[in-house]
Structure formats: structure tokens, C-alpha cells
Amino acid sequence: MPLDIIIGAQWGDEGKGRLTDLLAENAHIVARYSGGDNAGHTVTVSAPDGREQIFKLHLLPSGLVQPNTIGVLGNGMVINPARLLAEMERLAALGLDVSPARLKISAAAHLITPAHIALDQADESKRSEAGEKIGTTGRGIGPAYTDKTARRGLRAETFLDPERLGDQMADHIQTANAVLEKIYHQPPLDPITVAAEYTDYARRLAPYITDTALYLHHKLKAKATVLAEGAQGALLDVDHGTYPFVTSSSPTTGGVFTGLGVAPQFVDRVIGVTKVFQTRVGEGPFPTEAFGAEAERLRGTGQNPWDEFGTTTGRPRRCGWLDLVLLRYAVRINGLTELALTKMDILSGLDTVRLCVAYRTADGQTYEELPLGPADLSPFQPIYEELPGWAEDVRAARSLADLPSAARQYIRRIEDLTGLPVSLISVGPERKQMVWAE
Ligand code: IMP
Numbered sequence: 001m002p003l004d005i006i007i008g009a010q011w012g013d014e015g016k017g018r019l020t021d022l023l024a025e026n027a028h029i030v031a032r033y034s035g036g037d038n039a040g041h042t043v044t045v046s047a048p049d050g051r052e053q054i055f056k057l058h059l060l061p062s063g064l065v066q067p068n069t070i071g072v073l074g075n076g077m078v079i080n081p082a083r084l085l086a087e088m089e090r091l092a093a094l095g096l097d098v099s100p101a102r103l104k105i106s107a108a109a110h111l112i113t114p115a116h117i118a119l120d121q122a123d124e125s126k127r128s129e130a131g132e133k134i135g136t137t138g139r140g141i142g143p144a145y146t147d148k149t150a151r152r153g154l155r156a157e158t159f160l161d162p163e164r165l166g167d168q169m170a171d172h173i174q175t176a177n178a179v180l181e182k183i184y185h186q187p188p189l190d191p192i193t194v195a196a197e198y199t200d201y202a203r204r205l206a207p208y209i210t211d212t213a214l215y216l217h218h219k220l221k222a223k224a225t226v227l228a229e230g231a232q233g234a235l236l237d238v239d240h241g242t243y244p245f246v247t248s249s250s251p252t253t254g255g256v257f258t259g260l261g262v263a264p265q266f267v268d269r270v271i272g273v274t275k276v277f278q279t280r281v282g283e284g285p286f287p288t289e290a291f292g293a294e295a296e297r298l299r300g301t302g303q304n305p306w307d308e309f310g311t312t313t314g315r316p317r318r319c320g321w322l323d324l325v326l327l328r329y330a331v332r333i334n335g336l337t338e339l340a341l342t343k344m345d346i347l348s349g350l351d352t353v354r355l356c357v358a359y360r361t362a363d364g365q366t367y368e369e370l371p372l373g374p375a376d377l378s379p380f381q382p383i384y385e386e387l388p389g390w391a392e393d394v395r396a397a398r399s400l401a402d403l404p405s406a407a408r409q410y411i412r413r414i415e416d417l418t419g420l421p422v423s424l425i426s427v428g429p430e431r432k433q434m435v436w437a438e
Helices: 016-026 081-093 114-129 141-149 156-160 162-182 191-208 212-221 253-260 292-299 324-334 405-418
Strands: 003-008 029-032 041-046 052-057 070-073 103-106 226-229 267-275 277-280 318-323 338-342 352-360 381-388 422-426 434-436
Touching (some): 003 253, 016 267, 070 212, 103 191, 114 141, 114 162, 156 162, 212 226, 267 277, 267 324, 277 292, 318 324, 318 381, 324 352, 338 405, 381 405, 405 422
Parallel strands (some): 003 267, 029 226, 070 103, 267 338, 318 352, 338 422
Antiparallel strands (some): 041 052, 277 318, 422 434
8 A cells, every 4th residue: 555644743843854755765756735834844955966965845845855756735735835936946956856747736735925924923923912822933824724714715726827816816915904904903915016926926836736636546546655744743733733832734644635635545654753852842831841951951052953943933942851641642643553763862871761651630630641632731740751861872873783772672662652663763863874673
């Protein structure tokens, strides 16, 4: 069965791009099914001339940097065409083919406009005044999905019909202006300027627009391997995440089927990617959050590209210990079949490492499962299991046998507590710094 799914099992930023890039070597197609340029995937790009570069992708599937794959932007995505074209240009400058033969955009994907971005930012400042900020990336994601579900969004297919695009854009900007001016007291946007800008994007992107669900169906029937690339993470899912501190899409496995229009019988592996610790950007409760020197040790200084600072926003990420209550939840709602652990090397040098195995509430009750889902995590205190740390540098390890026994014990404990095998462990930022545990 040829559909493999990569899911972020935490609050995003688990290192999914890295995994996708690796697995894309043996895939025909890599398809993104949700989110937009709120995602940030760091991958190492090998240009056809052999040069390697660290590259940050926000919209294009990370797998596209493998020269033989085809990239799909599915109908579940919200696409900022300006950002997409800029990313395409940067890849093309490295000599990678980003022609319509290699990149397909769903006609049913929704477009992000400057009005969505203005609304997102205005809404965040208003919430901030009331002390109720979500901490969004400010990229217009929420308002674009709001328009989609309110049945007034602009779909990529309008790029195929410039006249309709002009009319729809004028209506859209006028509606958004009313809200911007009356509710948020912000300046209006000029519909003519935005329509002209989008007419230019339409001209450039029209050749890429197609029925990607049909395309994927034919390919899956013909036994092509398709990698569904998640963005964000299970705990940011609009239904299953830490609502309201979530994104506006479905990064969980269910989102693959609606966001690509493919059927579940094609699925083979569902790989959950999790760091060996926990991070979160934006607001919301975080039971295993560490503070002070402990958090700084996990976060890094910001001098290395792999330190815990947002790829999209540059914000320092909140850091803490791996939370198995939340990870087991992610295993269950996504139907994960295996785990990929990332950033194992960061734990080297700690005297002890901690795993949160259950929660305790103020009345002394303990919980191994969330009684009401993850929306309100504020009543819970973590119950930790402490394991011995390891001093050894693990960056050269390529098999389980190369890891110190304390590190192996830590991995085994994660397997025990989730009931899943760990198949891959990243031990450094470079492509080859990976332990294949199978
Ligand atoms: P939005 O997706 O920009 O609306 O942001 C909603 C929430 O999701 C905020 O807490 C963001 O920080 C978070 N978020 C969105 N995308 C990502 C991501 O790729 N990694 C981590 N957090 C994200």
C-alpha cells in the first residue's frame, strides 16, 4: 500500500521536514495536505551540482528538494501566492526544476490575501489588549480558513479565470475592509491594487493548477509511493488540539484524507515525529514546561540553526520535558504505526533525563489519559519518571548499538509507554546523522 503519512506528534516543529526529506528519497510524490506558510521546515538541499544548503521551506513540500519527486499542494492548504512564488524562485536558483511537471497545486486550495494577513494581525492585537492572545504566526491563516468555511473564500481555481478573479477579489477586499475599519479601526486596503497584484500571480501560477485529488488517485492506483507531509502538529489541530491555542486546520491523520481527497485504504505507515523533549510556540498551557537554566539548556542559544527558535517567526520556543500523556493521545487520534525521535543529541551531557508519564491534579487524582481531551491542560501537574542521562556525544551513532546504554534505555521506555516501535532517531542536524532502529 503506497500512502505513507508523516505527522507531527506534538505542537509542531518536531523536525518533520527533515524526515520527509529523508523518506522522499524513495517516494514518487510528496503532498502537503494542510496549513500554509505558518509552517517552517528546515531541510538540507542538494543542488544538482552537488552543493548542499540549509533551506527553510514554508509552503513547498520539503520532499521537493529531492530531485526525483513531484510536489503537490493539496486542497486542504491555504496558499499565499507571493510567498509561494518567492520559494519557487529560490529553489529554481539552485537549479531545481519547479516547472508544472514537478509541482501541482490543487484547484480547490484556498488563497491567502493581504486582507487575511491584516485581519489576522488586527485580531491578535485586539486579543492581546484583552490578555487573550493566541500567538499566531500573523500569516493570515485563521482568516483564510474562516472564509473557506464561511463559503466566501477565493480558491486557486479562480487563477484560471482572470475576470472572475477580479470580481471576487473586489468583493473580498470590500467585505474585509468593512471589518478592518469598523471592528478593528485599521486602514482599508485598495481593491484595485490587490486585484492587479493577484492577476499577475494568476498568470504565473495558472499552469500549476489542476485536480490534484484525481492526479493522486491515479498515481496511487498505479502503485506510486506518496508521502503525505504534515505541517504543524497534532496538538495544534483545530478539533483535537489545545483549543483555542491551535491553528485553523487539521494537521492530524484525518486531515490527510480531506486535505488531499485520497481514500484511507491506500495508507501503509503513519509515522509520528516527536522530539525527545517538548517545545511549544505561542500561548497556552504546557504542563512539562521548563524554565530558567533548564529551559535554556534544551533551547540552545539561537546561534545554531537547530536551536529552538521559530523558523517562521524567529520567536524563542518554550521548552520542557517529553510528555507521554500527550504523546499517547497523539498516537491514538492519529493511528500512528511508529515513532521517529528527533534531537537525541541535545540530551547528551545531562545527569538525568525526565519523562512525564502521568498527570496529577490538586485533589490528588492521577491521570494516564486526558479525561476531557487536551483543551484545558492548566489543572495538570506532571508526574515524572527520572532516568539516568548519558555523557557521550551521540552525533556519530548510526545504529542502536552505537548509542550509550542509558540512551537506549530512554528510547525503550518511550516504546513501552506508547506501545509503538521507534524506527528512526535523529542525532544531529545533517542528513546522514540518523539512527535506523529497524
Ligand atoms: P496560526 O497557524 O498562524 O494561526 O497560529 C496558531 C497557533 O499555531 C500559534 O500558537 C502558532 O504559534 C502555532 N503554529 C502555527 N504553525 C506552527 C508551526 O509550524 N510550528 C509551531 N507552531 C505553529
